[in-house]
Amino acid sequence: MSEYQFKQVDFENPSFLFVLEDMLKNLIGGMLFYNSYYKTFGLKGNEKVLDFGCGGGTGAKYLMKFLNKSGHLTCVDVAHYWITKAEKRLKKYPNVECKAGEIGELNIHDSSFDVISIIHVIHDIEPAKRQDKINILARKLKKDGTLFIREPVKKSHGMPVEEIQTLLSNAGLKEAEHTENKSEYRGKFIR
Numbered sequence: 033m034s035e036y037q038f039k040q041v042d043f044e045n046p047s048f049l050f051v052l053e054d055m056l057k058n059l060i061g062g063m064l065f066y067n068s069y070y071k072t073f074g075l076k077g078n079e080k081v082l083d084f085g086c087g088g089g090t091g092a093k094y095l096m097k098f099l100n101k102s103g104h105l106t107c108v109d110v111a112h113y114w115i116t117k118a119e120k121r122l123k124k125y126p127n128v129e130c131k132a133g134e135i136g137e138l139n140i141h142d143s144s145f146d147v148i149s150i151i152h153v154i155h156d157i158e159p160a161k162r163q164d165k166i167n168i169l170a171r172k173l174k175k176d177g178t179l180f181i182r183e184p185v186k187k188s189h190g191m192p193v194e195e196i197q198t199l200l201s202n203a204g205l206k207e208a209e210h211t212e213n214k215s216e217y218r219g220k221f222i223r
Contacts, residue, residue: 035187041156043111058090058121066094069218070149073180078102079146084135084169085109085153089118095149096125103127106145108135135168142171148179154199155183155191162199170203173223179205181219185212193217 046054057065075081077100083092086107099105107122107130109115115132122128131138148169157165173179179200184190196217197207205221212218 036191037188038155038159039189040158043109043156044113046113054088054090054117058088058093062090062094066091066151067097069151069182070095070098072220073098073147073149073178075099075103075147080104080144081106082140082145082148082169082172083107084148084150085156086118086130087114089114089121089130091149091151092118092128093121096122096128099127101127104129106131106140108133108138108140110134135165135172140172143174143177145172146174146177148173148177150179150181150183152182152184154181154196155189162195163202166199166203170200170205170223173205175223177223178208179221179223181217181221183217184215185217186215190215 075098077098081095081099083095083105086092086109089107092105092107096105105128107118107128109132112132115130119130122130154162183196185193193212196219200221205223208220208222210217210219
């Protein structure tokens with residue numbers, strides 16, 4: 033793990049490039065980056081879904097295409113900056129709720145969600161705090177609920193596959209399937 037470098041990011045004051053990336057994903061990248069991935073979730077439409085580390089809500093906007101009026105999406109991010117953007121992007125959906133703050137400090141009951149989606153978030157959490165966050169997320173899943181995770185695995189920006197799998201396994205989640213390449217890990221875990 034020592035060759036992987038953790039870089040602290042200030043999500044309340046994102047860099048120009050980070051904001052530009054978000055705008056581009058929102059305009060053109062969503063269909064390429066999110067839509068085909070969310071299809072793999074196999075949602076019926078009525079699920080309660082948590083988008084952990086939702087950022088500006090671009091992914092959530094595409095995820096909403098897979099939920100019907102009886103489904104519900106909760107978007108969580110630590111940064112008020114990004115939650116404000118997400119609220120604006122998702123304001124037309126009455127079955128979306130956006131919350132800013134630490135997952136363990138928000139008023140979210142255990143066993144609340146059928147599905148949790150995590151896209152490129154865990155590597156941005158301090159290594160010493162990762163297991164605690166994953167443990168909290170695992171408790172938020174209903175029994176037999178599913179957690180989908182995508183994480184970068186490049187040494188320059190990411191974390192080792194083995195660490196991702198260990199964190200989730202230690203939280204009591206069982207890997208159902210995964211794919212990986214030299215830049216990204218995608219996993220499906222069941223509670």
